[in-house]
Amino acid sequence: MVEKGRFKLPLLSNELDAEIQHKIDMKTKPQGSLGRLETLAAQVARIQQTLSPCTDSAMHLVFAADHGVCEEGVSPFPQEVTAQMVLNFLQGGAAINVFCRHNKVGLKVINAGVKTPLPEHPDLVSCPVAPGTRNFAQESAMSADEVAQCLQKGAEMVDFWAADAQVLSLGEMGIGNTTTAAALLAALLDIPAQDIVGAGTGASPEMQVHKAQVIQAALERHQTHQQAPLDVLQSVGGLEIAMMTGAFLRGAALKKLLVVDGFIATSAWMVAYQLCPTILDYTVFAHQSHEQGHQRILSQLEITPLLALDMRLGEGTGAIAAIPLIRLATAFFNEMASFDDAGVSQSA
Ligand SMILES: O=C(O)c1ccc[n+]([C@@H]2O[C@H](COP(=O)([O-])O)[C@@H](O)[C@H]2O)c1
């Protein structure tokens, strides 16, 4: 098992905090009137330790993999859709392609473990650790070595593709992965499966009951309540999710703003958070998924995401939908006139 010491993140310095807040408060506006944009600007300035923060360069990585638990009939879609959607990403036709193009965000797709062979393509990085996970209803989804490889490769993807990006967002594609994410989050946060399971790509109420039963039985089989976060990841996680955990940790270590999308991305982030709570300082939750479990988890953590658009697509679309807000935050911080600059009187 990968040793936990590896995942230490330095605490962000608070040396500039007072100056950052002063710069925000001296802008020509009533104090606090730009609301969440103010906290967001302050967060980016703290991460970058500068009074001129920049969010121009953003990179989005979509991790794709198959899930053995699909054998249990937990998704309305066949597993082949994972590979078919990867091909769609490579042709530029998926929602995430459109979202990234319109926001000038770089995009790479990473094959973390798709069963179907995929073609070579400049936008596809092939580093499958296994041809999908094993069915966690029957056995561990991954071996300890596979988890370690995923964490490592996720980190390497950030080093290679996002080295210069100030903003890092992650997305995923994997039929069955709402079951995997629900299992992970139920185990990590000790929530009954039925309280966290949702429709995913459109599971009927009956299928959702079945999903919850599959998950609850698996948590008992693997005794996840006695497991450390990486062991839970090994028991019921996914290859793309484990790579995302490694990528989030590396992104924070490189002092990037981490933009977290919906339910599945949150499950990957949660593993990172339990290993290394300091990651919260580097994180902004972009979008609250329509997946019912997501709201429960975010409120348990007392986190209000930037957006709640009822989206439940995945691919990291919720993260990219928030990029304009993130850029607005640094733009007002850098460009707005101060009371002194503009000769505007301050409140008494
Ligand atoms: O991220 C979310 O909040 C989200 C919510 C519902 C579905 N998805 C996407 O739907 C797929 C998994 O759904 P399912 O029903 O096959 O488990 C996977 O490719 C995800 O990207 C994603």
Ligand SMILES: Cc1cc2nc[nH]c2cc1C
């Ligand atoms: C069509 C389709 C697109 C997706 N994008 C992310 N998950 C998805 C699941 C399906 C089924």
